[in-house]
Amino acid sequence: xxxxxxxxxxxxxxxxxxxxxxxxxxxxxxxxxxxxxxxxxxxxxxxxxxxxxxxxxxxxxxxxxxxxxxxxxxxxxxxxxxxxxxxxxxxxxxxxxxxxxxxxxxxxxxxxxxxxxxxxxxxxxxxxxxxxxxxxxxxxxxxxxxxxxxxxxxxxxxxxxxxxxxxxxxxxxxxxxxxxxxxxxxxxxxxxxxxxxxxxxxxxxxxxxxxxxxxxxxxxxxxxxxxxxxxxxxxxxxxxxxxxxxxxxxxxxxxxxxxxxxxxxxxxxxxxxxxxx
Numbered sequence: 001x002x003x004x005x006x007x008x009x010x011x012x013x014x015x016x017x018x019x020x021x022x023x024x025x026x027x028x029x030x031x032x033x034x035x036x037x038x039x040x041x042x043x044x045x046x047x048x049x050x051x052x053x054x055x056x057x058x059x060x061x062x063x064x065x066x067x068x069x070x071x072x073x074x075x076x077x078x079x080x081x082x083x084x085x086x087x088x089x090x091x092x093x094x095x096x097x098x099x100x101x102x103x104x105x106x107x108x109x110x111x112x113x114x115x116x117x118x119x120x121x122x123x124x125x126x127x128x129x130x131x132x133x134x135x136x137x138x139x140x141x142x143x144x145x146x147x148x149x150x151x152x153x154x155x156x157x158x159x160x161x162x163x164x165x166x167x168x169x170x171x172x173x174x175x176x177x178x179x180x181x182x183x184x185x186x187x188x189x190x191x192x193x194x195x196x197x198x199x200x201x202x203x204x205x206x207x208x209x210x211x212x213x214x215x216x217x218x219x220x221x222x223x224x225x226x227x228x229x230x231x232x233x234x235x236x237x238x239x240x241x242x243x244x245x246x247x248x249x250x251x252x253x254x255x256x257x258x259x260x261x262x263x264x265x266x267x268x269x270x271x272x273x274x275x276x277x
Contacts (some may be wrong), residue, residue, distance in 0.1 A: 001213070001219055001220070001222050001223070001224060002224070003224045003225070003226065004224070004225045004226070005225075005226040005228065006013075006044050006225065006227075006231060007041055007228070007230075007231070008231070008234065009234045009235065009238055011089050012116075012225065012227075012235075013112075013209060013232065013262060014131035015223075015225055016031075016112050016134075016136070016225075019109075019136050019223050020112075021138070021141075024276075025026070025141070025143055025276055026140060026142060026197070026215075027138040027139055027140050027141050027176070027221070028110070028138075028139050028141050028148065028150075028173075029110065029136060029137070029138055029139075030106065030108040030109065030110055030136070030139060030173060030199055031108065031110065031111070031112050031114070031115035031121030031134060031135065031136055031137075032075045032108045032109070032115055032118070032134070032135040032137070033065060033115035033116060033117060033118030033120075033121075033132065033133070033135075034118065034124075034132055034133045034134075034135070035118070035119060035120065035122045035127045035132045035198075036126075036127045036130055036132060036133075037122065037129075037130075037131055037132070037133050038156060039211035039213065039214075040106055040135065040201075040211050040212035040213055041103075041106070041203075041209070041211050041212070042103060042104045042105055042106050042203050042208070043102045043106075043257070044059050044103055044104050044208070044274065046094075046102065046274060049273055050274070052135065052208055052209050053146040054260075055208055055209070056205055056208060057126060058232050058273040058274065059102075059103075059104065059166075059273075060166075060274060062070070062101065062102065062202060062269050062272075062273040062274070063092070063096065063101075064074070064264075065265075065269055066092065066096050066101050066265070066269065067089075067092050069261075073084045073092075075092055075095055075187075076091065076095060076179060076181065076187045076250065077091075078090070078091035078102075078179070079179065080158065080161055084158065084161035084162050085161070085162045085163075086162060086163060086164050086165065087161040087162065089165055089166075090160070090161060090165050090174075090176075091179075092199075093165055093189070093202075094174075094176065094193060094200065095190060096159070097188070097198075097200065098188075098192045098193050098198065099188065099266055100234040100262070100263070100267075100270070101187050101265075101266045101270065102268060102270050102273075102274050104166075104208060105162035105174075105200040105202055105203075105204060106201045106202045106203070106212060107109070107196075107198060107199075107200060108137065108197060108198075108199045108200060109196050109197045109198055110175075110197050110199060111196065111197035113243075114197060114198075114247065115134050116134065116136075116191075116235050116238075117239055117243055117247055119132040119133065119134050119227045119232070119235065119244075120206065120227070120235050120236050120239075121244065122133060122270070127234070128156065128229060129229050131226045131227060131228055131229070132226075132227035132232055133225065133226060133227060134225040134227060135213075135222060135223070135224060135225075136222065136223035136225070137173065137218070137221055137222055137223075138221045138222075138223065139173045139221060140221065142277045146170065146219075147170070147172060147173060147176065147217065148172060149172045149173065149174045149176075150172050150176070151174070151175065151176040151177065151192070152175050152176065152177050156180060157167065162182070167205070168202060168204050169199055169204065169206075170204065170217070171198070171202060171203050171204055171207065171212065171215055172201070172202055173199060173201050173219065174200045174201070174202055175198060175199045176199075177223055178190055178191075186189065188262065192247070192248065192270065194242045195246055195247060196247055200252050201218075213229050216254065
């Protein structure tokens, strides 16, 4: 795995551009920003006291509660839900992740500015003097590599909509377009995914507690960039003050009640399932 420690923003952009995919590339580039150098693990594994068996069991319960919430939580319906077996399950999983529910997904993006934001978004100021990280995943693109589910392409990947996302044999990168219904402003999770150019890596049940960088078929394609505290401060100035509100779109005049329900559900669900024995 290649590692870099740039001193300036210009050096950071040089590294990013040198590892970015182009039209002729045999890979697609995905980015992930972290305010600290912790392992790339899905947030469903955050309680270290839980065994893998417990994680998988309560994951099912939490996801079921999210998708069947009876107090008016609106979940955007996938346009393929009636013609495929699990399209809505996939789509619910994407929305749950961006609304704050703990899932088996890790967040990635094809937008380098989004990854920079997450490498410096330290609201609690816990890691101001610690290195952050920007990960680059140069995911092999061709079908024979079988590491990418690109729902943005053609019908050739739609067969995954007939496959249960909780029963995959390999951790895939998922690239999926945003959906825009007439009332899309009511769906904060979908707008966040669009604004962040959000993609995901989905962990398997077998490797639910294994960090992404430990997967032998992923690690050779990773690049790790350490973001020093001085560079964090330079990035913050570069991105400007408005980017946080843009990235974390949450409410407007029409969905403030919906946002409150989302916050209550995800906070209660995460506390109920993942932080209590």
